Amino acid sequence: MKARAIVVTSGKGGVGKTTTTANVGTALAHLGEKVAVIDVDVGLRNLDVVMGLESRVVFDLIDVIEGKTELKKALVRDKRVEGLYLLPAAQTRDKEALDPERFTEIVRRLLEEEGFDRVLIDSPAGIEKGFQTASAPAEGALVVVNPEVSSVRDADRIIGMLEAKGIKENYLVINRLRPEMVKRGDMLAVEDVIEILGLKPIGIIPEDEEVLVSTNVGEPLVLRKGSLAGKALLDTARRIRGEEVPFADLETKKGFWAAVRKLFGGS
């Protein structure tokens, strides 16, 4: 993606925006970029705890906007990955201070003055002010969607709003895909979601219990080996950087009957 300021959004809550922001941000840094991940969900701060940085938060986005601290001082550096920084949301403060213009200025300073290659903005759910602010500085978007009717409907709404704002470099991150359900026709397939929303995917992430395990311990999945979702999220970051990474075949057969079919030469 050419976009250096990317908003991670979805409309619907609970589809994996924060997990995607944390992991794609971590992976981009791991691949050599200087990355800031910003939590814009004022009052419902989450990105810090998902990334395992909650104990190191001193200042937040609102402190910077109100001039109570320097931008540099509010950035929490992740010691595990070179070049990864978090700008946390305010947990308690009045969110009125956060408006699209001031937020855009912060992102501009990160990219132009602080030497960041990429800024990833974790948008709050909904289409109200929080989303409007989070998307204001964005040049591109990752639209996180689950293969499920309410999530797809909300994603369509968000895509329309992004386009209306002139944000054009938008991609889908299809999250929580369950290949075995797709296979038996009980879950929208990747192709269905692409056809309905008319947007290309940049990430296809399978449902994976390891996601919960990684948030339990506060260690982004892309830093842990051997998880399907972690691999898919790392691939997503590679595609954002312009690498051509084929989508992994998630429809690997599991279970007894698959083994039997294989035995008889089935596919």
Add this chain to the structure above:
Amino acid sequence: MWWPWRRKKSKDQARDRLKLVLAYDRAKLPPGKLEDLKSELLEVLKRYFPADEHGVEVRLEERGDHMVLIAEVPVQT
């Protein structure tokens, strides 16, 4: 007879329902507003021919890769 493998796949229902609801969403046309359109349309049509108001149907429908507004107006005979 009911065969489990002949059941309409639930994901096909999800896809069809989504396509329809998104057509209304994108057209900013809530189904209720379509009812208003229907009654106004009927008023005009009745000036020209004996339209049967009970059988009138107005809906969005998929035609290839785009949506069309379909109005079906039975003629009283």
